[in-house]
Amino acid sequence: MTSQSRSIVVLGSTGSIGTQALDVVARAADRFRVVGLAAGGGRVDLLARQAAAYGVEAVAVADTGAVPALAEALAAHGARPKILAGPEGVAELAAWSCDVVLNGITGALGLTSTLAALEAGRVLALANKESLIIGGPLVKRLAAPGRLLPVDSEHSALAQCLWAAGPGGAEAKAVRRLIVTASGGPFRGRTRADLGDVTPEMALNHPTWSMGPVITVNSATLVNKGLEVIEAHLLFDIGFDRIEVVVHPQSMIHSMVEFTDGSTIAQASPPDMRLPISLALGFPERVSGAGPAVDWTTAHTWTFDPLDDEAFPAVALARHVGTLGGTAPAVYNAANEVCVEAFLKGGLPFLGIVDTVERVVTEHSAGPASSVEEVLAADAWARSRAAELTTA
Secondary structure, eight states: OOTTOEEEEEETTTSHHHHHHHHHHHHTTTTEEEEEEEEOSSOHHHHHHHHHHHTOSEEEESOGGGHHHHHHHHHHTTOOOEEEEHHHHHHHHHTSSSSEEEEOOOSGGGHHHHHHHHHTTOEEEEOOHHHHHHTHHHHHHHOOTTSEEEOSHHHHHHHHHHHHTOTTTTSGGGEEEEEEEEOOGGGTTOOGGGGTTOOHHHHTOOSSOOOOHHHHHHHHHTHHHHHHHHHHHHHHOOOGGGEEEEEOTTOOEEEEEEETTSOEEEEEOOSOTHHHHHHHHHTTSOOTTSSOOOOTTSOOOOOOEEOOTTTOTHHHHHHHHHHHOTTHHHHHHHHHHHHHHHHHTTSSOHHHHHHHHHHHHHHOOOOOOOSHHHHHHHHHHHHHHHHHHHHO
């Protein structure tokens, strides 16, 4: 470890993003050291093993009922970090003394941790897109320049394209369009009529990425891409009429920026989340060997197709929600989380996910999102209404 190593807190350490972030740290042990880990509570033995392996100062578990099992597992692995419990404990760890907080928590639960990290003045590597989307004004108000770094591969790509444009090129007036790529998920090319018999097993079979069940289903419905459109708007201050989605099944181009002079800059790499994770952790420096590079000695065919809004209406709905602003994005996100859970349990058809989200959004009168209480109230209403509709 060098004196210049960067201290890291990883929230959601037992999930897909968290485990890959720890792999980045392990590969660059001279660059990073982990001081804190947080998880939901469902995989306490893995959390304990991670805490022992990285010698962390503190661990947090969102489920207070998991504390006894965690304490036992930590003792079994010879680790003795401070244990923090409950959502408040996770938020306390988000404000822990460190250089970078990586928020890899899934869903709206990540909002309080995002705000806690930013309020504490930490650099925030944000994989929890939901917290920015539902708490946009709150998050942006706290995010000092250079302290909110995207971990999503698409937004990392957009940021890299804007950085590559150089002085003046990254200004909004020089940008004609942000072009967000989508793999198309497991149902690319299908019509709406073809999606009536989709099962959870089919939806969880993503052709490119290995992710958790909620994100994987969101990729199948393209809700995830809708959330990314809202996130791109908030991160880069580009209007929704200048953000497009194109289907790129090879997932080698992670997004593009088209400039007013007609040029387009694209970021290309094999699909591997360790690259955007490493860039967010090490910014402004790159981490050598973080992920594989494109093999230019072999032939490649990369294709791009327009999005079928009839089969996958989630992106158009997200544009509408983003334009409404206020609490509307929180309602979109919350209703979707409930609908995905209902679908995975067999209580809602695949097409019913976005159809139900649209109904909840339509019923909601968007108000301001100027406080956490307002955001969480809209979130709670949307969850309750979606639950009513999915159990009717």
